[in-house]
Amino acid sequence: MTIDFRPSLKIKILVVDDEKDITDLLVRHFSFKGYDIVGVNDPRAALKMIEEENFNIVISDIVMPGLDGLELLRRIKDYNGGIQVIMITGYVTMNHILTAMRRGAETVLFKPLKDLDKLEEAVNQCVARLRMWQKILKELGAMGKTGQPYA
């Protein structure tokens, strides 16, 4: 696991959904708005991409063939708990929501995403949280340089 100390963290988003129309629409929407976003339709490929590239935010469907979105969430959090994960689902069940919450998802949004602004708001909250950690890490780095004790 690598901790990113770069001064201005470039936010990278990965969208995982087995329906290409949905990844396409989200990639189109968010890249038009200036976000760095990539889509993938195979959840197992998603895991590999997360390991190879530095995604900070993952937007994932829940019910998918091959790898369940909630299982993907668990593996992402195991790999790097700092990655922010937003779940989107059409199968709204209490079980899904509770599992998503317990495994550390940032939020769950229900399809059919009637209001993409809500999703954007969730993404922005993730960005704000990432920036906050980044700031803390930077402060820590500065402290290290001045020779002050870490803790």
Next chain:
Amino acid sequence: MTDRAVILVVDDDPVVRKLLSSILAHEGHEVIEASRAETGLDLAKERRPDLILLDVMMPEMDGFEAIRRLRSDPAAADTPVIFLSAKVQTADKVKGLELGASDYLSKPVDRAELLARIRTHLKLKRQGEALQDYTRNLKKMVEERTRQLIHADRLASLGTLAAGIAHEINNPTTFITGNLQTIENFWNKILPYLETHPQTGTDGKIKYIIQEFPAMIKSIRSGADRITNIVAGLKAFARKDSSLKTAANINECIEEALKLTHNRLKYYVQVETDLDPALPQVRANSQQLIQVFVNLMLNAADAIGEKEGRLKVTSRQRPDGRVELTFADTGQGMTPEVKDKIFDPFFTTKPIGQGTGLGLSITHGIIQDHQGTIEVESAPGQGTVFILTLPAENDS
């Protein structure tokens, strides 16, 4: 205890009639007298006596003919008839019994024997009636339960189907609503360029596009919104997993629903409530229950229409511990055919576009999720009563 009964005495001999009447009246029975078989038959039809004492030997029409005619009337088929005769030959007794007499008494009648036999036959008659009632009730219960089971089965299959359809429609609806938002963003981005492009001023078609495009987007959006609402309704109807429940005050939920529907009810519907202040709490999702109550209230308002009507809402705890709620309106009521289908998804009696036909399906789904029951009593012109039961908090 003496069974008080209406007893018809048919005898051409006034002395016998008087004697029998006085014995029977003394026992507390009400006595009707007839001196001829014809009159006796008329009185039997008119008064429906509990028991008939019938003389065999009478002029014009004898007792045998009288009982034959009496038994041909299904309503009198089971009325006990005791023959009275001085003739004590076995052949006559057999003939009388074969024609449907219940018993045979010889004249002169012994008081104690007469009363004992009357008691026995009245008792038999009552037991027979009780048995018939019991059988009738059982039959009714079996029919009702069968109907409920068939209905529940149909709703369960419809629920599975509805859930499947809802999920299948959900993803494509996501592409529509999602892309639509991006199209709007795209459009807003290029619109200034289109408006200021030199050709726009001269090309009527471009002008037309600029004018119509927002309306088209709006129309697509309203269509997609409608699909979204239907899908949400279907999901609520088919929902298998339980919602979050806490101890809820049902009376408060009813009051809340009345507040929410006040604007719709205030013109034509006079609302009356009879809520038990000692009602136990119910483990419930109060938002969902309010949704149910609002739904029932709005349906009542629709059933009442644009004339004065009443809606009475009651709550109480039943002797078996369950909480029972009723919503009774004085609206137009329903035919049995409509009543049978009201919980089916997409069934509606409202004009196209005014109801999705999901309201009561969702209501049914929510009540089931609360381990409750919902039943309806209604007839055209008689109004409608919805009866809901829910388990009390400490009762599950």
